[in-house]
Amino acid sequence: MRQPLARELHDLLERGRDRQLRLAVTGLSRSGKTAFLTSLVNQMRHAGLEARLDLLPAAREGRLLGARRVNQQDLGVPRFPYDQAMAALEETPPRWPEPTRGISELRLAIRYRPPRRGLLGSDTRQLTLDLFDYPGEWLLDLPLLAHDYPGWCQAQQALTGTERRSLFADWHAAVAALDPTAEADEAQLAAIAERYAEGLRAAREAGFADLQPGRFLLPGELAGAPVLQFFPLPGLARLDPAERERLPPESNYATLARRFQYYQQHIVRPFYREHFRRFDRQIVLVDLLGALNAGPERFQDLSRALATLMQSFDYGQRSLLSRLFAPRIDRLAIAATKADHVTPEQHGRLVGLLEALLAEPLKDLRFASVPVRALSLASIRASEAREVEHRGQRSPALRGTSLDGEPLLLFPGEVPDRLPDADFWARQGFHFPAFRPLPLEGGALPHIRLDAALDWLIGDKLT
């Protein structure tokens, strides 16, 4: 059997010859990660036959020959559940696949022919594409590495929208009674931490995205462990810093600070160290339409969450990320998903809005010479574009089926092409519906501009 060292060397050579690529897909929950990966694998599996990939030159030119799944490299990472996702889409009526939790992985071997150069035909070649899927919430924890515990408490204090604050009311009441200098009672801290986690869960349910610490929302095997039982201490500012640091290790302050440090060291860092810094390319999915539906406070919150999330791609020499982990992502895509939920003439505005929302982070990225592209797409198209006539005027509309099975024909509204102002929120009638997936008709899954995203993310490796 080939030994690990030999295998690593082999992998290194493959990568050196541009034959191996690690592509990561992320986004906050419900941004459409599972649909994106399912559709990507599905298109590649149909490559050479019935794939719908006209915007990917290798496919358009007939050079994409096919793809198959092969053994993944990291045996301890769950495999992306492609078969289960396809089974859900193939049911009658079709269902959206279950969302993934945590990180998952899938390796594809893609066979292609390079473009013909000169008179002779060319050989077939193979690109090994490692696909990774992980929760965007994990990236929201990066700034947590920049803080010590008192600094983090202060940063969290700044998040004070009315609606958001009301979701944490129980926690606010409980933590107000906690004396940072008193001796810690494990059960009491656990109870207050549970209120904090409940607040985070309620906020996520309500559509908020800027939620730290991310692992509180997906505790997995750490459920009930002290490392997930800390929270910001609002009363900390009233304590003299010197006095604070003299508090005994049994105090509430010192106990919570210890847990915060453990979280930094044992939860946040390992993800960046073991996974993130090995990705070559990255796509970030954003459910912009969902945030538009949810109103100004949550749209604002998404904006802040995205700004935080984008710090993980800021490779400027002096960025926190570069100093800590020396990552290698050399190409980035930001995609507004679910474009099939608005009529086609709105797609341009959707990209415009995404670019407006990310204006500052995009500037930073371009300054740091990270190639980045913003686009809109629908990984699995669930509606059909139509025109309806109303009082003699033709106007665009969408046809689809609601999740309950009701046929829908509607115009969901106009997407603002720049950041919405108070006026927009006041008069806004924007409300896009949720569609059930279309019944499968054989061939590859229907999509909108998934091929454009693929061209940007892997197209240059297929030449």
Add this chain to the structure above:
Amino acid sequence: MRQPLARELHDLLERGRDRQLRLAVTGLSRSGKTAFLTSLVNQMRHAGLEARLDLLPAAREGRLLGARRVNQQDLGVPRFPYDQAMAALEETPPRWPEPTRGISELRLAIRYRPPRRGLLGSDTRQLTLDLFDYPGEWLLDLPLLAHDYPGWCQAQQALTGTERRSLFADWHAAVAALDPTAEADEAQLAAIAERYAEGLRAAREAGFADLQPGRFLLPGELAGAPVLQFFPLPGLARLDPAERERLPPESNYATLARRFQYYQQHIVRPFYREHFRRFDRQIVLVDLLGALNAGPERFQDLSRALATLMQSFDYGQRSLLSRLFAPRIDRLAIAATKADHVTPEQHGRLVGLLEALLAEPLKDLRFASVPVRALSLASIRASEAREVEHRGQRSPALRGTSLDGEPLLLFPGEVPDRLPDADFWARQGFHFPAFRPLPLEGGALPHIRLDAALDWLIGDKLT
């Protein structure tokens, strides 16, 4: 704040002065780990007031002053859910607590007075008791470290009871079609592995215990990862060993062998290295009555599982365990639990049967000078001993309430005091019922000989 190194030093000193003890509780699923730990903590919390601990000298002599929960050391290990367990027992009607999954931990600070020596009264002292709870299934994986993949396949082949084999029928059919020399198909291996895991789950449901690999039954965050997608290859014996080792790394054989090795290195070893070798004392709980209820094949299977499990406590110089991990457990208890499910005069026979079942492992342990004691107990007594008169003869009986709320008064049968033979199984009418917990009456939980177990496990540290 005290630094990690200083804290470790402090802990080391505490332990050197016999003031710190790490006590681990294990047993196969449904052996009663949660009830044992809940009752232990409950008795300690009531120490000095209403604890029922007459067989523990420190308690009998009034030297046990009290106990409280303090911050545990390992922030990444879930805390044992004592409050939730007590809440279940306090419901109307009372419920058995939810079983724990994976490892959990709880730290108690116990205050006591050493026995009076000379004329002067003595100070109070403190014992820091770290309690750990982990699935006995993890110990069944130790022998897996002694094998390479072909050896493990052969060892698993040996497990061929009719009933057990029938539970793996689907897997047998699927694996028979797999050619070890063919190129591996991830989806096919995943499907066959899922059948294997289904077989293990069905076997556990049916009361079997000798199940490897243990982590297949509690996958946690590894669900769907290739490391949990291997299984024994029955056809391996037909391959020439030299030829086998020449198979390419893409072959089914090499793929499965690689996963097996990954499982050894990344699942089995870390448990022993990070947890097991740090335990000072251990109690192993055994649901012997459940196995008697279930019949000869499963009783035989429990016997084999216990023999395997006991290897983790064999500290002979040449044992696998000592060579690999240098563990330090210096005292061991093996307890037949749920003694309240048979009438009191059967308790002696229950211990006799346990010793007969473990005769060989106990010999090995005693040869290796590991102090070990076998006993029977009920962590939380759920029945009351009564006598009934039938045709002028008084005979023992149990009174309790079934899980459905029916009042019960019965004689569950005689426990054989040596290994049951064919004759016993032929005429056996043994059938013990499941009792609902008794309603709490204030004070500590009722139990049977939990105090004897505590005396053996921690009594010497309270002097």
